[in-house]
Amino acid sequence: MATISLGFYLWKRIREVGISSIMGLPGDFQLELLDYIYDVPGLQWMGNANELNSAYAADGYSRAKGIPGCLVTTHGVGELSAINGVAGAHAEQVKLIHVVGQTTRPMQKRNMMIHHSIGFDPDHRVYAKMSEPTRCAAVELAEITDLEKATWEIDRVIRECFVQSFPVYIFIPLDMVHEQVAASLLDTKIDLSMPSDSHAEAEAIDATIEALQEAKSPTAFIDVLAHRHNAKADAQAVLQKLNVPVSSSVMGKSIYDETLPNWIGVYNGVVGAAGTKNVMEHSDLVLVIGSLPSDTNTGGFSRKLSKENSIEVNPQSVIVKGRTFPNIWMKPFLKRLLSSLSSITISAPSSDHTLANGIHTDDNAATHITQAWIWSRLSAWFRSGDFLFADTGTAAFGFTDYPFPSKFSFQTQNYYGSIGWATPAALGCAAALQELAHETGQSTGRTLLITGDGSFQLTMAEVGTMITRRLRVTIMVINNAGYTIERAIHGAHQSYNDISPYNFRYTLQLFGMPDDQAEKSFRRVSTKEELEKVLGDTGFEEQEGVKMVEVVMDKIDAPARLLEQIATRGEKQINKMKEAGFLK
C-alpha cells in the first residue's frame, strides 16, 4: 500500500478545496508540518508579521475567494495571538481553517513544562478549550490513534467549514506529522455539497412563490450572509428576475448590483434615506436574504422587518411568513428558486424609485477634505471588479448613501468590529485576487483599503507582507488625529482618543520598498483639489505594488449616517455630539 505522511495529506486536502496561500508564522511545533506545504503544487507559504494579522488575512482571503482562508500557528503563543481574528470570522460567518501545531503527544500526556505552557503541571490542551467558542468544529488529532480516523476527521472539519461557513480548527501534535496514511484516501474528494433537504426545499419554494404572487407590493432586502454563504450571484439573479425594489443593510451593500434600476438604496431603519425606508416599511412582503441583525447593521435595532411580512432566506433555513422550513441551504435554494421563477410573473410595483431623501450636503465652500464630500467622491472613483475593505471607524459608515459600481465588493467587519482587521484582510484579498487572475487568466479588479489612522496602528505591519509578496493594494489612511468614531460617542477631547502621530510618508520605506519607488507610491493630501489630482492620476494608480494615500481630515468630523446611528442612543448622546461640535 502506497502511503503518505499525515502532514502531506493535510495540505493536499487544503489545496484540493481551492486554497493556494497559507497564512501564519512558523513555530517550533509546526516547522516540520510546514515543510509539506512545499511538496504540494499550487500551495505557497505567505507568512505574516504576527498571528492576529494571519487570522485577519485568512478572513480577507476567504471573503474574496469564497473558500476558506487558512492559517497555521504554533502551540499556545501563536493560536492565542490569533484568537480574536478567529472570533471575528465566527461572528461574521467567514470560513477559516486554523491549523495549530501542538506539542508532541508524550509531552501532552506527561504535562511537561515545555515552553509556551502555563503552570507547573501544565495542561497542553488548555488553549484548545479556550478557542472553542470561536469555531464550529475542530479535530484534535492528539486523541486519535487510528490514523484512518485522523484523515476522516480532517475531511470532516474541512467539509463543516464550507457547510456552516464558520472557522474550524485542526490541532496536530508535532509527532503525528510524519505518520503514514494510505495515499489512496486522496482519490475520493471531500464532499462539499450542502446537505439540503430536497423535500423541504420544494415545499419552501412553493410557499415562497405563493407568497410572492399574493403580495401587492413585494420588495427585497439583501444582507451580508448572502455573501458569506457564496450566494451573491444567485441572489442577484433571483432579485433581478423578480424585479422588485431591492434594498440592503449597510453590511450587505454591494451584494446586489447598485446600478440596476430596482436598487433603492440602504434600508437601515431610522439611519438612512427616508425614501428607501418608506418603500420598505410599506411593502406587504419583503424577501430577506442573509440577514445579520446586529445593532450596527440595523440602525440600532430600528429596522422594521416583521416575520409575518417576510420570506427569510437564511443560511440553513427558509421562513415564509413565520413558517419555518429547516435544513435548507441558501445557495441551492436560491438556484432552485430562480429556475422555478422562470414561468411566473410577480406583480412588482414600478421600479421608479427615487432616493429622494438621501443625504444632501452643502460643503462646497470647504476646500479641505470633509466627511460630507469624500465618500460620495470615492464611490464615483470605484470601478467594477474592485474589492474595498473599510475598517471600523468613519470609513465603514461613510458609504451608506452612495451606489457602488456593479460587480463591486464592499467588505467591512461591522458586527464584530475589531479595528485593525481591514489592513491584513486587504492583504488576504490581494493574494486571492492574484491567484484568481492566475487561475482564470483574466485580470481582476483592484484591492482598495480605507482605514482610519487609529485602526492602521493595530496591524500595519502587514504592509510589509504586501510589499514582499508584490501584491497590488491601494491604501488610503484617514489621518484625523485619532479615534474620531469614539470621539463622536464619548470623550471628544479626552487624551484617550488621541494616538501616537505617525509620519506616514515613511511607511512604505520602513516596510522595505526602495526609496525611489516609495516616493512615487505615496501621496499626502489635505484638500479636495489634492485628492482629485491623485484620483485622476492614472500613472499613480497603474503602478505595480502598494500605493498609499494619506488623507488628512478634521478630528471633529464624521459621516452624517454615523452620527445618526450613534444618535439612536438618545437625547443625551445627541447633546454630547452637539457639544463636541459633531452636530450643529
Added chain:
Amino acid sequence: MATISLGFYLWKRIREVGISSIMGLPGDFQLELLDYIYDVPGLQWMGNANELNSAYAADGYSRAKGIPGCLVTTHGVGELSAINGVAGAHAEQVKLIHVVGQTTRPMQKRNMMIHHSIGFDPDHRVYAKMSEPTRCAAVELAEITDLEKATWEIDRVIRECFVQSFPVYIFIPLDMVHEQVAASLLDTKIDLSMPSDSHAEAEAIDATIEALQEAKSPTAFIDVLAHRHNAKADAQAVLQKLNVPVSSSVMGKSIYDETLPNWIGVYNGVVGAAGTKNVMEHSDLVLVIGSLPSDTNTGGFSRKLSKENSIEVNPQSVIVKGRTFPNIWMKPFLKRLLSSLSSITISAPSSDHTLANGIHTDDNAATHITQAWIWSRLSAWFRSGDFLFADTGTAAFGFTDYPFPSKFSFQTQNYYGSIGWATPAALGCAAALQELAHETGQSTGRTLLITGDGSFQLTMAEVGTMITRRLRVTIMVINNAGYTIERAIHGAHQSYNDISPYNFRYTLQLFGMPDDQAEKSFRRVSTKEELEKVLGDTGFEEQEGVKMVEVVMDKIDAPARLLEQIATRGEKQINKMKEAGFLK
C-alpha cells in the same frame, strides 16, 4: 453619606497600590470608565497601538516596578486581542490587572446582538469564560447587585494579584461605572500582606538552618520566581550572608549580584559551564529559591536538583529535603531567615570558584559582528541599574556565560516564549522607571531592549508610544534576515523562516520622531568596529528619548549555548545543525 462612583473607586484603588500608568485602548464599553482615570491624581493614561501590546507593556511595567501592571480593554475585541499577553504573564507569574469594559447589564441579560458579539443569541460572557485559564482570580461585576460587595470584590482581586503574583481580571459593565458607593470605603487600605503561617514558617526556618549546618558543601541556586515574588533583595541578602557558591538558571540571571565572589555562573544542566555544573552537582545541599523548571530554563530538563539534597523556597511553600512546609510566602520567609542567620555560621566551601569551562571563542579574525562576540561585549557595556529586555530568539540565549553588573535586571520570557513580548515590555519598563525617578527623586538606570528582527515585527508599533510619551529606551534590533533560532531548530533555508526585510532606518521617523532627531538617534552597524563606535559614543547614548541600533548579523549564526540547548534533543538534531552550518 458621601458617595463616589464605582469607576472612580476602581481607579483610586489601582492608584493606591502604586500604579501610575494605565495601558490599553479605548472602546465603546469603557470610554466613560476611562474618564475617571483623569480624576485620580498621579494616574495617567498611556494608550497603546493595540491590546496585545498593552498586555505586554503592563507585564514589563510590573517586572520593573514590582507591583501589578494595569491594562484596560473593551468587550470582546479588546480583551481577546490581549489574551495571549495575559497568558504569558500567568506562565511567568507576572502581576497584571486586566480591566474589561463590558456591555451593559440589560444587553447581557437579553443576549442582544451588540457589536463585538458572536452569533444570533450571543452570550456576552463568553469571552470571560475564554480567559479563565489565563488568570488566578476575577471579579465579574455584572453579577453583583450589591454595590458594597462590588467594592469588596475589587479589593479582593487586587489583593490576590499581589499575593499570588498572577493576572487578575475585573469585568465592569458600562452601566455600572457611575453607580454610587460609600466614599469612606477608601479609608481602609487594601491589605497586601502575605498570609504566611507564622508557626509553619518558624518550623521551616529551623529545618532550613539545621540542614544548612549539617551540610558539607552547601550551595545556592536562584531562579526567576524570586524576582516575580519581589524577593530579589531578600534573596540577595540571605545568599550574601551565607556566602555559599551561588548559581542561577538562565531566567534567574541578574537576580543575584554577579560581581560578588561567590557567584559561580549559570547552572543549566548540560547547557552551561562545566565548572558551575560540577560545583552544583557535587553539592550535598542546594538552597533553591524560586525555581521555574521549564524545558528552556533547565537545559532541556538536564539540570539535576534532587529533592533530598535541596531546600526549596517556593512562592507559597518551603520544602526541606522533601519535607513540605505549606502556607509560607517567599519574601517574608527570606526576611525571617536572614535575621535567624545572624547568629549562625555555615561551613561553606571556599568561594574561590573559577568558571573554568565557560565558553571560549576565537572569532578574533572576524571583522563582522558574530554571535560569539556580541553578547560578552554588550555585557561589558551594561551598567548598574539598567533593565535589559531580551526577546525570545538568539538574544535571550546569548548572555548565559557573561556576568552582569550588580543591580542589573535581565528580563526574558523564556518559559512562555511569545515573540514580540520584549518591545512593549520595554515600553512598560521605561514608563515604570520614569515614575520611579519621579517618585524617589533619584535617577534610574537605562531601559535596554534587544530583539530579533523577527520578534520586532510582531509589536514594533509600541516604538510610537515610546516616542509620544518621551520615554528613554535604547533599542537594538538584530537584523539577521529572519527567524535564526528557528533555522537552528529546523528548516534553516526554508522560506517560512524568512521575513519581510525592513529598512529600519525609517522606524523612528514613521513613528513620529522629527527627521533631524531621528537621524541622530539611529545607527546601523555591521562590523565590530562600527558597534564599538556606537557603544563608545556617549553623545549618542545620552540623548533623550528613543535610540535605535540596527545590528546586522549572519543568518546562520547562533549563540553556542542556544545550540547546546537545542542539541539536547538528540543526534538527529545535531546533524541538522551541522548540515545547516550552525555547527562544525
